Amino acid sequence: MENKIFEPRELGFPESKRPLYAQLVEDKFSPFYKRPLKDVFLCAFALGYKKGKREEVLKRKADIRFESLSTPQKWLLISVAVKEIGDVTMLTEEEKQRKIWVIAEEYANVGIKLLHETIYQTGYVGLGTKLLEDELRKELGAHNSEKKQ
Amino acid sequence: MILSSLELENYRPYRGIQTIEFSTDPEKNFTVIEGVNGAGKTQLLNAITWCLYGQEEHFRSDKDKKRGILNDYVKSNLGNGQKTRVRVAIKGKDTDDKAIHFERSVVFHKDQKGNLYEETPEFICFKMIGRDMEPIGSPAFMINRMLPEGIRNFFIFDGEKLDDFFREENAEKVKSAISDVSQLTLLDATIDHLDKTLDGIRTSIKGQTPKVDLLNEKMKAFSSSIEDMKADQTAKEAELEEVRRKVRELDEKLNGTDVSAVKKSQAERERITQMLGSTEEDIELENGRIRDTVIAALPSLVCKDAIEYTLKKISEKRTKGELPPRIRRTFINELLEKGECICGTDISKDGDRRKKISQLIQKIDLSEISEYINEGNYELNSALERMAPIGPNLDEIGQRMAALEARQKKYQEQLGEISAGLKGLNIEEVSNNEFLRDKYNSQRENLSGDIKVLQTKIKGATDIIEMTRKELEGELKKSERNAHVANQISVGENALEVLKDARKNIVDKIRMTIEEKTRAYFLSLIWKKETYTKISIDENYNVSVVNSLGSECLGTLSAGERQVLALSFMAALREVSGFEAPIIIDTPLGRISKEPKERIAEMLPKYLKKTQVTLLVTDEEYTPPVKQKLSKSIGKEYVLKYVEKESKTYVNAYGK
Numbered sequence: 001m002e003n004k005i006f007e008p009r010e011l012g013f014p015e016s017k018r019p020l021y022a023q024l025v026e027d028k029f030s031p032f033y034k035r036p037l038k039d040v041f042l043c044a045f046a047l048g049y050k051k052g053k054r055e056e057v058l059k060r061k062a063d064i065r066f067e068s069l070s071t072p073q074k075w076l077l078i079s080v081a082v083k084e085i086g087d088v089t090m091l092t093e094e095e096k097q098r099k100i101w102v103i104a105e106e107y108a109n110v111g112i113k114l115l116h117e118t119i120y121q122t123g124y125v126g127l128g129t130k131l132l133e134d135e136l137r138k139e140l141g142a143h144n145s146e147k148k149q
Numbered sequence: 150m151i152l153s154s155l156e157l158e159n160y161r162p163y164r165g166i167q168t169i170e171f172s173t174d175p176e177k178n179f180t181v182i183e184g185v186n187g188a189g190k191t192q193l194l195n196a197i198t199w200c201l202y203g204q205e206e207h208f209r210s211d212k213d214k215k216r217g218i219l220n221d222y223v224k225s226n227l228g229n230g231q232k233t234r235v236r237v238a239i240k241g242k243d244t245d246d247k248a249i250h251f252e253r254s255v256v257f258h259k260d261q262k263g264n265l266y267e268e269t270p271e272f273i274c275f276k277m278i279g280r281d282m283e284p285i286g287s288p289a290f291m292i293n294r295m296l297p298e299g300i301r302n303f304f305i306f307d308g309e310k311l312d313d314f315f316r317e318e319n320a321e322k323v324k325s326a327i328s329d330v331s332q333l334t335l336l337d338a339t340i341d342h343l344d345k346t347l348d349g350i351r352t353s354i355k356g357q358t359p360k361v362d363l364l365n366e367k368m369k370a371f372s373s374s375i376e377d378m379k380a381d382q383t384a385k386e387a388e389l390e391e392v393r394r395k396v397r398e399l400d401e402k403l404n405g406t407d408v409s410a411v412k413k414s415q416a417e418r419e420r421i422t423q424m425l426g427s428t429e430e431d432i433e434l435e436n437g438r439i440r441d442t443v444i445a446a447l448p449s450l451v452c453k454d455a456i457e458y459t460l461k462k463i464s465e466k467r468t469k470g471e472l473p474p475r476i477r478r479t480f481i482n483e484l485l486e487k488g489e490c491i492c493g494t495d496i497s498k499d500g501d502r503r504k505k506i507s508q509l510i511q512k513i514d515l516s517e518i519s520e521y522i523n524e525g526n527y528e529l530n531s532a533l534e535r536m537a538p539i540g541p542n543l544d545e546i547g548q549r550m551a552a553l554e555a556r557q558k559k560y561q562e563q564l565g566e567i568s569a570g571l572k573g574l575n576i577e578e579v580s581n582n583e584f585l586r587d588k589y590n591s592q593r594e595n596l597s598g599d600i601k602v603l604q605t606k607i608k609g610a611t612d613i614i615e616m617t618r619k620e621l622e623g624e625l626k627k628s629e630r631n632a633h634v635a636n637q638i639s640v641g642e643n644a645l646e647v648l649k650d651a652r653k654n655i656v657d658k659i660r661m662t663i664e665e666k667t668r669a670y671f672l673s674l675i676w677k678k679e680t681y682t683k684i685s686i687d688e689n690y691n692v693s694v695v696n697s698l699g700s701e702c703l704g705t706l707s708a709g710e711r712q713v714l715a716l717s718f719m720a721a722l723r724e725v726s727g728f729e730a731p732i733i734i735d736t737p738l739g740r741i742s743k744e745p746k747e748r749i750a751e752m753l754p755k756y757l758k759k760t761q762v763t764l765l766v767t768d769e770e771y772t773p774p775v776k777q778k779l780s781k782s783i784g785k786e787y788v789l790k791y792v793e794k795e796s797k798t799y800v801n802a803y804g805k
Contacts (some may be wrong), residue, residue, distance in 0.1 A: 004518075004521055005518060005521060019612050019616070022612070023608075023612075026608070027605070027608075028601075031440045031443070031444065032444070035444070039444050042448040043444060043447050043448060045448060046447055046448040046450075046451035046452055047451070049451060049452055049455070050451045071524065071528050072449070072528045072529075072531065072532050073448070075524075075525045075528040075529055075532070076448055076449055076452055076455075076456070076532065078459070078525060079452065079455040079456045079458070079459035079525075079529060080452055080455040082455070082458065082459040082462060083454070083455040083458040083459065087462060088459065088462045088463055088466060088522065091518055091521070091522070092518060129436060129439055129440050129443065132443045132444070132447065133439060133443050133543070135443075135447065136443050136446060136447050136450060136539070136543075137540075137543070139447070139450040139451055139453075140450065140539065140540045143450070143453060143536070
């Protein structure tokens, strides 16, 4: 692509949330076991967006290589920022381009706690995938009923 | 090191002096020592490790272990007030080709009342220096240089135990083997020393601020609890290993029974267990598919409204004619800079014409990133399209899972029925063994669960220590008085982190090299070359063997294939260790059926080319076809003959 918008080298999260990320990718019973951090980040981002809450990232730890994101994943983050700001012309201003990734990190900052809670809320190990699947099915249900209307 | 001879004097069944000379011919590098069970083969393994390391660890029964190293006959015929000795001498050549001689001996004497006393063993070493054999001051150091204790089990080992290596959960064994050959004693000692030094520094600031004290105490408490949990984990792992051994023993007993109903049940149990294992693997595979689908789909589904919103905005820009752009912004800027329109009109000065052209810029906002937006338009539309089949896909996987889970349940029930059948048999021994097997299996499950819980707790406590350490660092920095100490701790912790990283890097590199070499050896040794495609050792030291269909199949390898895998792993460890020491294997083909036995015999000389090898074999292993396959490589051959009434094993050259 000849003309691109600003892309950071990494995406990050607060140092204080590092244990949550670490547990999700290191725990054998987590659905994210041995998966890249970006997978955790994207799901956290989605849950934060669903909650409609953002939180500033303090003591940022830039641990997710931006290059590891696929093009559709990048555009997912962009589309949320477009909706937040209200227009695609925002993509022409560098300041707002930077804002896209800040928004993504802020949603993920709220979402990581929700994701962690979703997976570990029952206190039983090994149910994480089932609980995430339930979340997904809820979304599918909502979209299907939206279609029918 | 090359072994020339082994001399035994009154050592266990070897009464008097018995000598074995090893083949030192590089082309005929095998020495074969044959003997029936109980003839004293395994005791030769013990004699070697006792001489070199002062340890015996290869016993087939507790009875053998309790006997003591002094020959039974000599012991009972020793008169009051008399002395005797046990001596094992190993002669050979060091890596510099100089003769070397190790000898360990211990004197026994009986007092006038008939009590037997054992004196402190003596260990000596001589090496050819110039023209004379000179005593070496520190024989243990010499041994450690030639074949360190930590890795000797990869050179001197019991073939029957080898099969167990990959039979059950093997990660801990693999981890410890890799750690042994990594030879990181010095680095480990440095890490340990630095850890203790840091602990000392932290203690020295005790009493300076209440918060610092509190954090220090917290770290100490968690460190000590981690130590306790690790010790508990080690104990439970040993217990688990013991329980597994007992289950195997009971299986062997049940397999060995003469009752055909029991034999049939055991065969059926093995068949169903294998099918259950493969069903469970399939369930895991489907679970993986659900995980992949959910993790990939969740973000875009949740953000569907944002995707639709963005697409709508792009579409609006298209309707307004702003996309694709008719003119590029850079082009307009160039005209304004030049002060001349493409038609030649002067637009250098402010005026209506220049104003009109300037206004164009407002309408072509997106011109510079139009291609980028086109790409986004495509990607976001594709994301919407990908959402449609998610539900049906999940349903399809769900149906497959339900069928697999039903199959799993059926197998579990069948296993339960087999067990109930064996328990209900009117043969007390079988019934008791089955009850015991059941008991040990449930102990095994409990222990595995306990170990997993401990692992999670250790990880949690380690995370807390890490966070507390950071908090402590912050606290120390607050006070100027403590700044120097904080700096010391910070430098120490950084160094510790670097050392730990270096250690991890070294071990990871060695693990990967061993993985590569194990794979190469296994694929060259194994007869079903087309069946297996991959062997890997992951970062948690789990070994996996993948077949050509892409399925994990370590659990379904036959005893022969497992033995080849273990031999390949041992060979990789030996190669990586860099030590050139002789290999001595007791019962190398003991648990292997006829055909694979002959194949391994055929391949062993190729795989151990030019390495001095001693095989201690039973008559059942050393069949004529096996002998024939090895014949070209055999330099020396012996038969051990144990004469019970003399309590003595004779070492005879083969055929004499």
